[in-house]
Amino acid sequence: MHFYSDFLTLGAVGGLRTGDMFFTIILFIILLALLKKFAWGPLMETMEKREEYVKNEIEMAEKSRREAETASKEAKAQLRQTKEEAQKIIDEARNTAKQEEQKIIDIARQEATRLKEAAEADIQNEKEKAIQALQDQVASLSVLIASKVIEKEISAQDQEKLINEYIKEVGEER
Amino acid sequence: MDTKAPIVENVFGISWLSFNLSNVLMITLVSVIILIICIAATRKLQMKPTGAQNVMEWYVDFIKGLIGDTMDWKTGKTFLPLGLTLFLFILISNVIGMVTVVVVDDYSWWGSPTADAGVTLALAFMIVLLSHFYGLKLRGGKEYGKKFFEPVFFMFPFKVIEEFTNTLTLGLRLFGNMFAGGMLTALIIGIGAKSIGGAVLASVPMLIWSGYSLFIAGIQAFIFTMLTMLYISHKVEASH
Numbered sequence: 001m002h003f004y005s006d007f008l009t010l011g012a013v014g015g016l017r018t019g020d021m022f023f024t025i026i027l028f029i030i031l032l033a034l035l036k037k038f039a040w041g042p043l044m045e046t047m048e049k050r051e052e053y054v055k056n057e058i059e060m061a062e063k064s065r066r067e068a069e070t071a072s073k074e075a076k077a078q079l080r081q082t083k084e085e086a087q088k089i090i091d092e093a094r095n096t097a098k099q100e101e102q103k104i105i106d107i108a109r110q111e112a113t114r115l116k117e118a119a120e121a122d123i124q125n126e127k128e129k130a131i132q133a134l135q136d137q138v139a140s141l142s143v144l145i146a147s148k149v150i151e152k153e154i155s156a157q158d159q160e161k162l163i164n165e166y167i168k169e170v171g172e173e174r
Numbered sequence: 175m176d177t178k179a180p181i182v183e184n185v186f187g188i189s190w191l192s193f194n195l196s197n198v199l200m201i202t203l204v205s206v207i208i209l210i211i212c213i214a215a216t217r218k219l220q221m222k223p224t225g226a227q228n229v230m231e232w233y234v235d236f237i238k239g240l241i242g243d244t245m246d247w248k249t250g251k252t253f254l255p256l257g258l259t260l261f262l263f264i265l266i267s268n269v270i271g272m273v274t275v276v277v278v279d280d281y282s283w284w285g286s287p288t289a290d291a292g293v294t295l296a297l298a299f300m301i302v303l304l305s306h307f308y309g310l311k312l313r314g315g316k317e318y319g320k321k322f323f324e325p326v327f328f329m330f331p332f333k334v335i336e337e338f339t340n341t342l343t344l345g346l347r348l349f350g351n352m353f354a355g356g357m358l359t360a361l362i363i364g365i366g367a368k369s370i371g372g373a374v375l376a377s378v379p380m381l382i383w384s385g386y387s388l389f390i391a392g393i394q395a396f397i398f399t400m401l402t403m404l405y406i407s408h409k410v411e412a413s414h
Binding site for chain 1: 203208
């Protein structure tokens with residue numbers, strides 16, 4: 001009857017088998033060479049490539065982040081500048097409008113004053129003309145009246161008085 | 175009734191050359207398994223890793239960390255393929271012995287190659303040799319030689335002895351752990367195989383020990399790779 005335990009005790013321990021030792025070393029070296037060529041080499045290469053790739057990617061990301069930051073700063077500055085310019089334009093427009101307004105008002109005022117003065121001058125003229133006309137009228141009327149009165153009766157006394165009054169009036173006129 | 179190892183002596187008529195064919199077979203099998211797994215997992219490499227590629231990249235990062243702990247990454251980069259291959263080789267070797275048993279005509283063909291002192295010592299010897307080679311290559315003969323007289327000159331004999339003890343401890347630690355693991359498994363199964371009551375009794379410790387063996391397999395692969403990198407770093411790094 002065979003027992004498993006009997007199998008396991010082997011022929012073991014006894015003696016170093018020189019052939020085994022050579023075989024172990026030679027096969028291990030062959031295995032090492034084959035694995036290095038077909039497994040570890042490509043694998044390490046891939047891992048290194050990935051490391052490089054990741055490094056590059058990180059650098060690229062950092063670079064683009066920096067670029068984005070600069071761009072955003074520039075955009076902000078530009079926006080601020082634009083706003084300032086717009087404000088300036090609005091202010092200028094407002095100022096111009098005010099000036100224009102003032103100018104129009106001034107012109108209007110001047111025109112009004114001029115018109116008023118012209119009107120006043122006209123009125124004065126008319127008035128003088130009217131007074132002149134009236135005075136002429138009054139003169140002729142008084143002559144008319146006087147002649148009527150004189151026609152009726154005139155004493156020496158009255159005549160003298162009349163003459164004096166005329167003279168006086170004439171004097172006042174001057 | 176004991177099983178025997180399929181040993182061939184006097185290969186090609188050379189008196190000191192002998193093979194344990196079980197080890198030869200298992201080492202070949204382990205190598206083929208690793209080769210298939212790794213090459214299959216690293217086909218169709220993509221920038222955005224999926225599935226198997228993720229696992230392999232995690233594994234590479236793990237070994238990278240292990241090397242980074244012991245030496246500067248600039249020099250350590252050279253040893254990454256070695257670390258990757260070594261860890262997998264030892265791990266699969268450790269685990270494969272637990273999978274099954276194959277016996278043909280009383281010869282046991284299946285087992286952990288790392289449960290054989292010859293195999294582990296050969297690996298350790300190769301590592302120590304590599305550390306010297308890279309020490310000479312990367313730092314030059316003078317700097318390399320100076321290491322043996324630091325911190326004081328009379329340390330020289332100890333430093334020389336250290337190289338041999340390093341080889342021995344590195345190899346035998348792995349061998350001892352894996353061999354003991356196999357022995358204990360065999361003992362527990364021995365109890366279980368005697369009677370039905372024994373089987374019930376042995377099932378619990380068997381379950382625990384299987385899990386623990388897996389754990390040990392991982393730990394030993396880790397320790398072996400770590401010490402490898404440590405020994406290499408002692409040789410290639412400037413003294414602190």
